[in-house]
Amino acid sequence: MxxxxxxxxxxxxxxxxxxxxxxxxxxxxxxxxxxxxxxxxxxxxxxxxxxxxxxxxxxxxxxxxxxxxxxxxxxRPIVLSKEALKIPRFISSYEIPTDEIAGVGLLFQDVDMSRAPSGWYIYIWDSAGKKKMLDKLVETTILVPKPANGKRRPLISINRDPTLPLPHEDLDYLTNSRTGKVAKAIYDFTLMVQGPTGPLATKALQKSTKNDRFSSTKFWAWWSPDGTMERIIK
The missing domain is CATH 1.10.287 (Helix Hairpins)
Known part of the structure; x- marks a missing residue:
């Protein structure tokens, strides 16, 4: 790659x-x-x-x-070895054992009433279902698609219209984007380490994302390195 x-x-x-x-x-x-x-x-x-x-x-x-x-x-780089995925924090690193990675993908997210940009973020799931965002790498944009009715999405998310397209909601674009390539590299490396019976191949938790109604973060769609993507309904 x-x-x-x-x-x-x-x-x-x-x-x-x-x-x-x-x-x-x-x-x-x-x-x-x-x-x-x-x-x-x-x-x-x-x-x-x-x-x-x-x-x-x-x-x-x-x-x-x-x-x-x-x-x-x-x-400091994010490091993935056969032993663990190490995500830098300010003083130490957050580690997920490679053989416990159960999901790798991109999620399109909004944070209501926040300066945090909307976009496609890389998330990693462990075998317990806990997900961790790689905040160093994000596919974000303030240039939102303009639909035929002339409306535009607000720059700050307030009740996003689910009928409008998401920025970069395109399988080929995400596959060839920087974040997509990084997610694919992590996905392929982890599959190589775990094999076909490991938690990543059998659980694929990136495809089971749901929203927490008490959270200010809203997930709208997921993209998986295996070439699939889907809107998140709940």
Whole structure:
């Protein structure tokens, strides 16, 4: 599989990516950290620069570690080996044993009244049915299809009209998208490790997604790396 976002050797797959929200966080923290360091420098150079120097010390103490954690989280890859799938967190990694992966696919989701972008997110399910989102990798867009009646979807999800098409609700598009290729790579590697009787082949939990009526996250459709997709009714 030729993709500059996917690095492959014999026993390990690595996936790198930074979501739009992570980019915003990085740029914001980088700016604040730079301003803090500027206060340190200016305060140190001026003869009467004690107030900005002290302010720079305190702000740098808080911003620099946070910026370092966010940067580390952003650049660390998702790693899939024969032993486990490791998903980076800010300090450690969330691990799912490879032989317990029971679902791999994309879900189109909205988060009501939220800045979180709608889009196709990669999810991984374990054998207990718990799903984990790979937030580094998402197929999202603010360019929504315009139906014949002239209506457009709102940028912020409020009671989405289920009769309108979802962005990129196309089997071929998702199969050839970056997120689709990554999901397919995880799916194929896991099948290779588990074999035809493993939980991924026998359960395929990506096809059994349902909505929680108490959750603000609404799932509208699923896509599976085996070349199938479907709307989520419940």
């Amino acid at each position: 030729k993709d500059n976002q996917v690095l492959q050797d014999t026993d390990v797959l690595k996936f790198r990516g930074i979501s739009g929200q992570n980019w915003i966080n990085l740029v914001t923290l980088a700016f604040i950290t730079l301003m803090s360091l500027s206060l340190l420098i200016v305060g140190g150079l001026e003869s009467n620069g004690t107030p900005p120097f002290i302010t720079g010390i305190f702000t740098t103490i808080f911003t620099l570690p946070i910026f370092s954690l966010v940067l580390s989280h952003a650049v």
